[in-house]
Amino acid sequence: MRRNEDSCEFVRFILTGLLNTVNYYVIYTLLLWSGLPYLLSHVTGFLTAFVISFFLNCHFVYRVRPTWSRFLKFPLTQVVNMGMQTLLLYIFVDTFGWNEIIAPLPVLIVTVPITYTITRWVLKDKEV
Template identity: 70%
Template sequence: MRSSITSEFIRFVLVGLINTAVYYGVYTILVYAGLFYIAAHFGGFITAFIISYFLNCHFVYGVRPTLLKFLKFPLTQVINMGMQTLLLYVLVDQLGWNEIIAPLPVLIITVPITYGITRWVLKDKEG
């Protein structure tokens, strides 16, 4: 069982790296296109979120994507999004960090919480 969880977490991290690249790519493009950094953050988050759902279902947890799970998935991400947005705001507006660099530590901080929430939602009653 421990090996299974470890393997699952490694796949989750790999998917997270893909999601991070997608998020950061969309975020950076939108910021350079002139969008306010918080709006760019939402654009990147939503794009990566949709991709994340399907990669997590198929690659990480080996579960069938369903409409119910897809509808539950964003509800659990409210905590994640709230934490990311608050941390991004604090780093950029309160601490003066560069808006291009600031999302990186934010994502590192929120990954373990996201793993727990995602696992709970997608594996609910399936194993």
């Protein structure tokens, strides 16, 4: 039964990720269209979506109580995610010349499995 539970958890993670991707992308695009540089738009969109993601992951995905301890650990593990996303976005836009509006989408596809593993470890870890 554990495998089925993990599968359901991953599906909930994907659904939450899709919703969070929409949150990020709407914020990113609005800021980009308002004249902010793409990297500043990206960081602002990421941070806003990040806070929303914490609560969605606690309540919907992993079904754990959001605590200050988890909230404080959550960003530490997401540094890897943010770094990978930012580096890939920079490479896709500045090196490969991809469109700033399209480039975040493949970036997110690449980083989802890594983010799931890190997030699961942090949020399901027993509180000390």
